[in-house]
Amino acid sequence: MELRHLRAFVEVARQGGFSRAARALFSTQSTVSKAIGQLEEELGEALFERLGTGARLTEAGELVYARAVAMLSEGEHMAAELADLRGLVSGRLRLGLPIFGSARLFAPLFAEYRRRHPGVEIELLEQGSARLEEAVLAGEVELAVSLLPVPEAFAWQPVCDDPLMAVLWADHPLGGRVAIRLEELSEMPLILFEQGFVLNARIESACRARGFTPEPAARSSQVDFIIALVASGLGVALLPRILTEGRDLSPLHVLLLDETDLRWRAALVWRRGARLSPAAKAWLSLARERLPG
Numbered sequence: 604m605e606l607r608h609l610r611a612f613v614e615v616a617r618q619g620g621f622s623r624a625a626r627a628l629f630s631t632q633s634t635v636s637k638a639i640g641q642l643e644e645e646l647g648e649a650l651f652e653r654l655g656t657g658a659r660l661t662e663a664g665e666l667v668y669a670r671a672v673a674m675l676s677e678g679e680h681m682a683a684e685l686a687d688l689r690g691l692v693s694g695r696l697r698l699g700l701p702i703f704g705s706a707r708l709f710a711p712l713f714a715e716y717r718r719r720h721p722g723v724e725i726e727l728l729e730q731g732s733a734r735l736e737e738a739v740l741a742g743e744v745e746l747a748v749s750l751l752p753v754p755e756a757f758a759w760q761p762v763c764d765d766p767l768m769a770v771l772w773a774d775h776p777l778g779g780r781v782a783i784r785l786e787e788l789s790e791m792p793l794i795l796f797e798q799g800f801v802l803n804a805r806i807e808s809a810c811r812a813r814g815f816t817p818e819p820a821a822r823s824s825q826v827d828f829i830i831a832l833v834a835s836g837l838g839v840a841l842l843p844r845i846l847t848e849g850r851d852l853s854p855l856h857v858l859l860l861d862e863t864d865l866r867w868r869a870a871l872v873w874r875r876g877a878r879l880s881p882a883a884k885a886w887l888s889l890a891r892e893r894l895p896g
Contacts, residue, residue: 604645606678609671611638612650616668620657672742680880696882699728699735699747701800703826704869707845708763708894716889723882731799731824739874745883750801751868758877759870760887762894767860767867768847770833770840778856785862786813792820792838794829802867806841809865830855843867 614624615635625632643650650664660668679695696716700709713725728735728744735747740756753759769783777783789810795803795817810817820838823829829840834855845867847857871890873879879887 604642606675608638608642608645609675611635612642613668613671613675615639615651615658616660616664619659623657669741676742676745680878694722694880694882695724695726696880696886697726697728697744697746698886699730699738699744701732701735701748701869702729702824704763704843704845704867705729705748707849708869712886712889712893715893716886719889720882720885723885731797732801733804734799736801736872739872742874745877745879746871746873746886748869749872750805751870753870753872756875757872758875759872760891761868761870762890763845763867763869765843765845765867765869767841767862767865768844769858769860770830770842770847770852771856771858772833772836772839773854773856775839775856777858780856780858782859782861785809785860785865786815788817788839789813789815792818794832794838794840795819795822796829797822797824800824802841802843805865809862812864 611624611628611630611634614627615621618624618627621635621639622632625635628635639650646663646667648663648667649661650667651658652661676697679697682694716723716725726744728738728747730738732747732749735744736749736753736757738744739747748762749757749759751759751761769788771778777787793806795806797803807817821832823832826842826846829842830850830852832838833840841860871887873883
């Protein structure tokens with residue numbers, strides 16, 4: 604079983620078709636098709652359903668995909684470790700970051716990481732934390748950012764502990780306050796993030812612990828749009844302080860959410876027991892140095 608065949612197979616699964624995979628691999632469709640055909644012949648199973656608009660994994664393909672991602676990841680680790688033995692700084696950092704908060708937290712780290720390790724290729728996945736946790740367990744990325752507490756399947760390193768801020772529209776009756784308690788929002792619609800964001804679950808759980816269920820007025824993954832919805836009077840948003848600092852939010856009101864059990868506690872996570880690549884270890888070391896949590 605050749606790694607190049609597995610690489611082609613994984614890319615077809617990710618891209619949903621042979622032609623798109625060929626473009627991503629800078630190859631030809633016939634070369635990709637031949638690699639998949641040879642892999643299917645070797646395994647004795649059809650790995651894809653060929654559709655008019657693309658390709659979909661079969662049940663056997665789903666099983667092989669999980670193994671193939673892990674095998675490719677181990678191959679990259681081995682190459683990086685051998686490079687380290689030769690005194691080279693090379694390899695690939697496969698990192699998952701949340702859609703919001705990353706610019707403030709991690710942009711300076713990227714610049715410093717690149718300065719220290721110019722030979723390392725950075726492959727970035729930007730999603731909500733729930734999807735990023737899945738990507739770590741599937742081997743799609745080595746490290747990702749999620750919110751504490753995380754499941755036992757993960758090891759973690761803290762990067763930020765930020766309070767949440769309640770963003771209220773301009774003529775909101777509580778706008779003159781400095782801080783607010785969560786139960787004071789029980790009768791107000793909330794503008795939440797999309798379902799793939801772990802912060803939603805944290806907010807909903809905290810609300811239930813106080814005896815009410817939040818009423819979502821809307822959901823979005825875009826902070827600017829959430830703020831615009833607040834400005835229109837549609838509802839109240841709860842945002843990490845890092846997303847409100849440095850923004851001109853007038854005439855909106857930004858109040859501290861005074862709740863010790865509902866904070867944006869972000870951490871870098873990885874699969875517990877996993878052997879991290881040198882590139883991933885270097886990122887963790889830099890984050891520990893610059894983001895002590």
